[in-house]
């Protein structure tokens with residue numbers, strides 16, 4: 001067998017947002033690298049579809065709405081009982097809303113913070129408190145380049161992503177004694193259902209400008225999942241508390 005420090009054989013990885021886009025690609029690629037995958041998302045039909053796209057066996061899913069922060073502890077307890085300990089967690093569940101700050105309602109930014117940031121915080125807290133993560137596990141949160149740059153209409157979304165990047169530094173320090181690594185991946189524009197919906201709302205000129213911002217063109221979900229695979233694998237055992245920008249060169253201009 002060839003030497004491959006990036007493989008995920010004998011690892012069990014929890015993936016939220018696994019029914020679509022980046023999360024679905026992460027789930028598929030984790031299974032291709034040998035992992036057993038535990039999927040979490042809201043839509044049962046699409047979870048079934050993701051399950052059917054996975055390689056290998058032993059995968060399962062949990063239909064769950066991450067708005068229900070108070071129910072997360074029960075979900076994690078159930079996962080521990082059903083599948084045992086985990087070796088990795090990818091938080092790819094997320095929502096986006098583009099609206100000038102003055103039009104945002106409290107419920108808008110509360111919702112963004114809840115799904116994008118607070119649910120990942122609560123999951124990591126429960127994983128740690130209930131001892132669900134094995135030693136040398138890896139946690140990856142999907143943030144966004146909005147965690148490091150500004151864009152009009154995205155103040156609340158950016159806040160939810162920036163919060164992740166700030167929180168993982170302290171989390172990484174707290175979990176380092178168990179050799180658990182915690183990192184963020186911050187993608188630029190990736191063609192997923194979420195992004196397609198947004199791009200359709202742009203006029204021709206805005207769309208052209210957006211496209212021209214990416215020296216390497218727009219990204220695909222595999223560009224993000226490949227980075228996640230690396231951060232979930234033993235190859236990244238000495239990397240923690242970092243925010244990795246995956247944006248085809250957008251932020252270097």
Ligand SMILES: NC(=O)c1ccc[n+]([C@@H]2O[C@H](COP(=O)([O-])OP(=O)(O)OC[C@H]3O[C@@H](n4cnc5c(N)ncnc54)[C@H](O)[C@@H]3O)[C@@H](O)[C@H]2O)c1
Nearest residue numbers: 017019020021022041065066093094144189190192194195
């Ligand atoms: N697509 C991009 O260009 C892009 C760029 C930067 C960051 N991101 C981030 O990547 C992540 C994935 O985005 P995507 O483009 O794949 O989106 P997507 O809409 O294709 O997928 C989002 C996933 O999150 C899940 N989800 C949403 N709300 C949920 C809730 N309340 N409870 C449980 N699951 C919920 C959905 O079921 C779905 O599986 C998001 O956090 C997004 O902010 C995306």
